[in-house]
Amino acid sequence: MEKITELNELKAAIRRHFRGGMATNFTLSEAEISGELKSGGLFIEESPDCLYILRERDGHRILNYYVNSLPLPPVPDGLTVCEITARGRENLRRDIISALEDAGFTPLFERVRLVRQAGRAEPNGGGAYKLSAAGESDIAGVSSLFASCFDRLTGCISSESVLAGRIAAGGVFIAKRDGCVAGAVETAADKSFTEIRHLAVRENDRGRGLGGELVRYYLNETGGRKSFVWTEPGKPAAYKTYVNCGYTEDGNGSLVLMKGRKT
Amino acid sequence: MEKLIGILKGVCPGVDFENEKALCDDGIINSLDIVLIVSELMDAYGVEIDIDDLVPENFNTAEDILALVERAQG
Numbered sequence: 001m002e003k004i005t006e007l008n009e010l011k012a013a014i015r016r017h018f019r020g021g022m023a024t025n026f027t028l029s030e031a032e033i034s035g036e037l038k039s040g041g042l043f044i045e046e047s048p049d050c051l052y053i054l055r056e057r058d059g060h061r062i063l064n065y066y067v068n069s070l071p072l073p074p075v076p077d078g079l080t081v082c083e084i085t086a087r088g089r090e091n092l093r094r095d096i097i098s099a100l101e102d103a104g105f106t107p108l109f110e111r112v113r114l115v116r117q118a119g120r121a122e123p124n125g126g127g128a129y130k131l132s133a134a135g136e137s138d139i140a141g142v143s144s145l146f147a148s149c150f151d152r153l154t155g156c157i158s159s160e161s162v163l164a165g166r167i168a169a170g171g172v173f174i175a176k177r178d179g180c181v182a183g184a185v186e187t188a189a190d191k192s193f194t195e196i197r198h199l200a201v202r203e204n205d206r207g208r209g210l211g212g213e214l215v216r217y218y219l220n221e222t223g224g225r226k227s228f229v230w231t232e233p234g235k236p237a238a239y240k241t242y243v244n245c246g247y248t249e250d251g252n253g254s255l256v257l258m259k260g261r262k263t
Numbered sequence: 264m265e266k267l268i269g270i271l272k273g274v275c276p277g278v279d280f281e282n283e284k285a286l287c288d289d290g291i292i293n294s295l296d297i298v299l300i301v302s303e304l305m306d307a308y309g310v311e312i313d314i315d316d317l318v319p320e321n322f323n324t325a326e327d328i329l330a331l332v333e334r335a336q337g
Contacts, residue, residue: 190288226289251276
């Protein structure tokens, strides 16, 4: 594997594989790539018809690719997670999944994207919970909640610095009870829409509608802008929460695969 | 335009490319869709499009996308 230290090195590698008919799952923005470069965990592995982009995380890697022909070359050893997102082009999607399975990956679960068109939501007040935008002092509480609710490999949990940035931008909302963070929703804003990145409710506080209340609170606080969320149909409670808040599937889906053994 | 619309719908079925005016800005297509669209366009039109052209401004409408292809055709 070759370590990438500058954005232009990565761009040059992508250009070598950026051809008609290619398959890819990599679209990081320059801002996000800069973050990866700063952390020193960005690597590539190249063969004539395939570019692997590997992003180091705590104890595992995320695999991205530009593939111009199959079969895939060997994927570097180690615990590796890969997410394939695509709509349409079902044949290509099937071929890539099959090639990844041949390379040692196992499908874990599917995600679907939901959309809620612009429109105000009406929170009910939170009941026993105090809902508010998160502040700097809530970073540890929110991080801890997400770490307890999402898988460290596949949960795409934001680092504390990314979370701090989202809190500073007014995109994280929390529900507190007895001074502790009982639920939180982390969101990111784009030009005319927002996206839920994580929604979590503490185990003892589930089953009381708090997740839906947090979603309605966030929608209200962000002016009822169009909203997206990726969720797992295999987690019916979360899926139902979103549907009850007005979200519907928009045709985007993904499959998460893993290679190696989790310790 | 008809050929382009056919290609776009092949990559992103269900999207109203004929009428949408803010495909990226409204989140109707995302950055991955853009890459896959460009991959198909390069194949179908035999043109080269640079990764620096993969910006939302070039993909908000079918007309924007056609203009990008025409620039690539020289």
